[in-house]
Amino acid sequence: MYHPRLYGSFYDMGYKYGNLLHKKAGFKLPHIETRQKDFGEESMVELQRFYPEIMDEIYGFADGIKDHPYNVASFLLSLVAFDYNGRCSVFAFKNRDSMVIGRNYDMLFQFKKFTESSLIAPTNKLAYISQSDVFIGRSDGINEKGVFIAMSFVNGTTIQPGVSFHFIVRKVLENAYNIEEAITIIKKAKAASSNNFLIADANGDMAIVESAPEKTHVIKPTEGKAYLHITNQFASKEMQPYDKGKVGWSKSIERYQGIYQSLKELSKLDLQKAKEILSDPCVCLNLRQEKFGTIWSVVAELNSLTIERAETKPRITNYKTETRLDWWLKKQSKKLDK
Structure with missing residues (x-):
């Protein structure tokens, strides 16, 4: 079990953890299928409305792992639809x-x-x-x-x-x-x-x-x-x-x-x-x-x-x-x- 301590702005927290996982564990997102991207991108509209600050953390995490924020958001938001047990x-x-x-x-x-x-x-x-x-x-x-x-x-x-x-x-x-x-x-x-x-x-x-x-x-x-x-x-x-x-x-x-x-x-x-x-x-x-x-x-x-x-x-x-x-x-x- 990882035990991160994350504090500061939402972007900074996201970047810190993403960069840490990228450097220490070589973290990369799993393959994201087209249907996941479609579901995730539609869900991003609701997440932006519900809790806009969290999008800053997603952007920071994406920068930390050197990926696109839409891919990070699509992966996270589609889990409940395609891969949750x-x-x-x-x-x-x-x-x-x-x-x-x-x-x-x-x-x-x-x-x-x-x-x-x-x-x-x-x-x-x-x-x-x-x-x-x-x-x-x-x-x-x-x-x-x-x-x-x-x-x-x-x-x-x-x-x-x-x-x-x-x-x-x-x-x-x-x-x-x-x-x-x-x-x-x-x-x-x-x-x-x-x-x-x-x-x-x-x-x-x-x-x-x-x-x-x-x-x-x-x-x-x-x-x-x-x-x-x-x-x-x-x-x-x-x-x-x-x-x-x-x-x-x-x-x-x-x-x-x-x-x-x-x-x-x-x-x-x-x-x-x-x-x-x-x-x-x-x-x-x-x-x-x-x-x-x-x-x-x-x-x-x-x-x-x-x-x-x-x-x-x-x-x-x-x-x-x-x-x-x-x-x-x-x-x-x-x-x-x-």
Whole structure:
């Protein structure tokens, strides 16, 4: 897993990371087919509308790897349409005085070599720690205000040129101070594909946003319920018409029920218990025949910004504490004190 620290202007962050990958790893974009370019170029119009700053980062990254920005954008924006297989499990649990989250990211084992956990701190935006298996876009993360977001793929009925989840997650992390702001951002995106987003914050609020090109639906916990969780299907009746299913091979229902059984009786959840849930064979995928399974896992307590990550199949003992966000915030605080 790569561990870049990226800060400054969007262009500078893109150029720094692209140039680093180009020089150190000889990075080049995979071959981009005509249909990918067409889909990507149509999607760029929506990305420019939704989050124009990110286009500067794409231009910087393209300069860093000595390629054309349209090729970089087309590759990134067409992933959800032509080459995306992620399956994930996510939960949030509200204690009396804290919010704890857990997240498994499930993907083809071959993608392990592309995974990264990044500290990203754009100028005049919120800083955050986030994970991904593709440069620039994000799959989950926690920002300095204690806002957490993670996505899970849903096999929807429609794919359209639009904003992929990678950039929706990024805009939330860089701009949202609470879940209401996060929900507003997600709703403004013209979604390219169907996904669940689980969001939670240090205020003790949480929600699921079921997002499809046709419609968006928000789920909040009922009174007295302390948790929410997602896997790879829409849970609400409102969104059932937009879910094709056919994800049984990834044990989505079994994982959903496994998390439910673990959380429903709890009166309190700490990081140790969160690790146990994510490591349970019912939740943690290891599909050897399909060469598919959990390739990273994150637990966190949002109020203290305590973050721990397993950078492979999670076990209770293989999580490491994330310190870069704390380092960045202390660094910024010292600047203000001078």
